[in-house]
Amino acid sequence: MTRTLSLFAALALSASVAHAQPYPSKPIHLIVPFPPGGGTDILSRLVATRLAEANKWTVVPENRAGAGGTIGIAAAVRAAPTGYEVVMGQKDNLVVAPWLYKSVSYDPTKDLAAVAHVAYTPIVIVTNAESRLKTLADVVEASRAAPGSLTYGSPGSGTTIHLAGEIFKEAAHIDIRHIPYKGSNAALADVLAGNVDLLVSSVPSAIAQIKAGKLRPLAVTSARRSTSLPDVPTVAELGYKGFDVSTWYGLFVPAATPKAVIAELNTQVNKLLAQPDMQAAIHEQGAETQIMTPAQLSSLLDTEYHQWKGIVEASGAKVE
Numbered sequence: 044m045t046r047t048l049s050l051f052a053a054l055a056l057s058a059s060v061a062h063a064q065p066y067p068s069k070p071i072h073l074i075v076p077f078p079p080g081g082g083t084d085i086l087s088r089l090v091a092t093r094l095a096e097a098n099k100w101t102v103v104p105e106n107r108a109g110a111g112g113t114i115g116i117a118a119a120v121r122a123a124p125t126g127y128e129v130v131m132g133q134k135d136n137l138v139v140a141p142w143l144y145k146s147v148s149y150d151p152t153k154d155l156a157a158v159a160h161v162a163y164t165p166i167v168i169v170t171n172a173e174s175r176l177k178t179l180a181d182v183v184e185a186s187r188a189a190p191g192s193l194t195y196g197s198p199g200s201g202t203t204i205h206l207a208g209e210i211f212k213e214a215a216h217i218d219i220r221h222i223p224y225k226g227s228n229a230a231l232a233d234v235l236a237g238n239v240d241l242l243v244s245s246v247p248s249a250i251a252q253i254k255a256g257k258l259r260p261l262a263v264t265s266a267r268r269s270t271s272l273p274d275v276p277t278v279a280e281l282g283y284k285g286f287d288v289s290t291w292y293g294l295f296v297p298a299a300t301p302k303a304v305i306a307e308l309n310t311q312v313n314k315l316l317a318q319p320d321m322q323a324a325i326h327e328q329g330a331e332t333q334i335m336t337p338a339q340l341s342s343l344l345d346t347e348y349h350q351w352k353g354i355v356e357a358s359g360a361k362v363e
Contacts, residue, residue, distance in 0.1 A: 066126055066303075066304050066307055067100055067101075067126065067127065069101075069127060070100075070101040070102070070103050070127070071100060071101065071102045071103070071126070071127055071128075071129060072103050072105050072127060072128050072129070073087055073090070073091050073102055073103065073104045073105065073129050073130070073131060073294075074105055074107050074115045074118055074119050074128065074129065074130040074131070075087040075088075075104050075105060075106045075107070075108075075115065075131055076107060076108060076112035076113070076114065076115025076116055076130065076131065076132070076133075076136055077106070077108050077112055077115070077198065077199075077226050077227070078106055078108045078225060078226035078227075078228060079106055079226075079228070080226070080227060080228040080248075081198060081226050081227030081228060081245070081247075081248050082164065082227060082244075082245035082246070082247030082248040082292075082328070082329075082330070083112070083131055083133060083245075083292065084104075084106065085247050085248075085328055086131065086161060086162055086247060086292055086325065086328065086330065087104050087131040088104050089324055089325065089328070090102075090131070090161060090294075090312065090315070091103070091104045093315050093321060093324075094311060094312065094315060097311065097314070097315060098311055108225065108226060109225070110140075110144065110146070110199075110201070111135060111136060111139075111140045111143070111144065111199045111200055111201030111202050111205075111362065112132075112133070112135050112136030112140065112199070112201075112202065113136050113140050113144055113146075113147050113201070115130060115136070116130060116132060116136045116137065116140075116149060116151070116155075117147075117148065117149055118130070119132075119155065119295065119296070119297065120149045120154045120155060120297060121297075122296075122297050123297070124296065124297035124298065124299035124300040124301075125300065125304070126296060126300050126301065126304035126305070126307075126308065128296065128297065129158065129294050129295070129296055129308070130155075130294070130295050130296070131161070131292055131293075131294060132151070132155070132292070132293055132294070132295045133203075133290055133291060133292045133293070134203045134289075134290040134291055134347065135199075135201070135202040135203045135204070135290065136201075136202075137151040137155075137295075137344060137348070138151075138203070138344065138347045138348050138351045139201060139202065139203050139206055139351055139355065140201045140202070140362075141348070142351060142352050142355040142356070143200070143201040143206075143355055143360060143361060143362045144201055144362050145362075151295075151344060151348060152341075152344060152345050152348055153298065154297070154298050155295040155296065155297065155298055156295065156296050156297065156298050156299075156300050156305055156337070156341075157293065157294075157295055157305075157337045157338075157340035157341040157344060158293070158294040158295055158296055158305055158308045158309055158312070158337060158340070159293060159294045159308065159309045159312035159313060159316075159335065159337070159340065160291065160292075160293045160333050160334065160335035160339070160340045160343070161291075161292045161293055161294060161312070161316070161325075161332070161333075162291065162292045162325050162330035162331060162332055162333065163289065163290075163291045163292075163330065163331050163333050164245050164246045164247055164269075164289065164290055164291070164292075164329060164330040164331070165246055165263040165264060165265035165268075165269045165272075165289050166203070166204055166207045166243060166244065166245060166246070166263065166264040166265065166288055166289060166290060167243075167244055167245075167246050167249055167253075167260050167262070167263050167264070167269070167272065167275065168182075168195075168208075168211070168241060168242075168243055168260070168261045168262050168263075168264065168278075169234065169241070169242050169244060169249055169252075169253065169258040169259060169260050169261060170182075170234065170240060170241050170242070170258070170259050170261060171234055171235060171237055171257075171258065171259070172256055172257050172258060172259045173237070174237075174240065174259065176240065176241070176259075176261070177259070178261060179261045179262045179278070179281050180281070182217075182219075182240075182241065182261065183215050183217055186215075186217035186218060186219050187217060190217070190218040191218045191219075191220055193219045193220070193240045193241065194219065194220045194221075194222050194239045194240050194241070195208050195219050195220070195221060195222065195239060195240065195241035195242065195243055196222045196223075196224055196230035196233055196234055196239040196241070196242045196243070197221065197222075197223055197224065197230060197242075197243050197244075198223075198224055198225075198226050198227040198230055198244070198245075198248070199223050199224060199225060199226065200221075200223040200362040201362045203288065203289075203290045204243050204244060204245060204290070205221065205223065205243070205360070206288065206354070206355065206358060206360060207243055207264045207288040208221060208243040209221070209358050209359075209360050210286075210288060210354070210358055211264070211278060211283070211286070213358060214278075214283045214286060215283065219240075219241070222239050227244060227245070227248035227249075230242055230244070231244070231248065231249065231252060234258070235252065235257055235258070241261075242258070243264075245290060245329070245330075246263070246269055246271055246272065246328075246329030246330065247328040247329045247330050249329070250271060250272070250328065250329035253272065260272055260275045261275075262275065262276055262277060262278045262280075262281055263275050263276075263277050263278070264277070264278050264286060264287070264288040264289065265277060265287060265288070265289040266279065266286075266287040266289075269329065270326065270331060271326060271327075271329040271330075272329070291333070291343075292330070293335075293340050293343075293344075294308065294312060296308075305337055306337075309336065309337050313334050316332045316333075316334050317334065
C-alpha cells in the first residue's frame with residue numbers, strides 16, 4: 044500500500060511539473076503610482092515596452108495615481124504574489140511617504156520584495172525661462188526680501204521632491220510656499236504659465252522643457268551634477284555644503300512572490316539595462332541606469348527607509 048501511494052504521488056508530481064506553465068504565461072501588469080507624463084510614467088513605459096519586445100511578453104502599464112504615489116504601492120501590496128502584478132516604486136512612496144502620511148498602512152521593507160533597480164536621478168529646481176529669477180541666489184534674495192511671496196510646485200505632497208524643497212528652505216532659512224499638484228504634468232503646466240515661481244522636479248519630468256528652452260534650471264539637489272545637465276550646478280556647490288537629495292526607481296512585487304519569479308524578472312530587466320541603447324534611452328530622459336541584484340536593492344531600500352525617518356522628523360513636514 045505504501046509503495047502504491049508513493050507511486051501515485053510521484054506520478055502526480057510528474058504530471059504537475061509537466062503541465063506547469065513557464066513564467067510568464069499571461070500578461071504582466073506594471074503598476075505606475077503616478078499620472079501619465081511624469082518621470083515615473085516615462086521610465087515605466089520604457090521598461091514595459093523594451094521588456095515586452097525583448098522577451099515576447101505582454102507587459103501592461105497601469106497608472107494608479109494619488110496620495111504621493113502611495114495608492115499604487117498599496118495596490119501592489121494587496122496583489123496576489125504571483126509575479127503578474129509588479130510596481131515601479133521609488134524613493135518617494137517607499138522611503139519618504141511612510142514617515143509623512145498617517146494613512147500609509149504598509150511597511151515596504153516587509154510587505155514588498157525587491158526585483159530590480161532601474162534608474163537614479165537627481166532632482167532639479169527650475170523656473171520659467173522668462174522669470175526674473177536667474178539664479179538660486181536670486182531665489183534666496185527675493186524670498187528674504189518678501190517672505191512667503193514666492194511659490195514652488197511639486198508633483199505631490201509626501202514625495203522626495205516635496206521634501207527636497209522643504210529641506211532647501213530650511214538650509215537657506217527662507218520661506219517659500221509649497222503648492223502640491225497631482226503629478227508632474229500639472230505642476231509643469233503651471234510653472235510654464237507663470238502661475239508658480241519655481242518647480243522642484245525629477246530631471247526626467249522636466250528635461251524636455253529645459254532642452255526646449257522653456258524652463259531655466261537653477262540647481263540640482265544631488266551630491267554630483269547630472270550627466271544630462273552637466274552645466275547646472277549642485278545646491279552644494281552654491282554654498283549649501285553637504286546638500287544631497289536625489290531619487291531612484293525600482294521594480295517591486297508582493298513579499299510572498301516566488302523567488303524563482305523574482306530571479307527571472309531581475310535577470311531580464313538587468314539584461315535590458317546592460318544594453319547601450321537602453322542606457323541611452325534612460326539617459327535621454329535625464330536618469331542614469333544602476334544595475335542591482337534583488338538583495339542589493341532590498342538593502343538600499345532598508346537603509347534609506349530608516350535614514351529618512353530622521354530626515355522627515357527634522358524637516359517637520361507632515362501630510363494628513
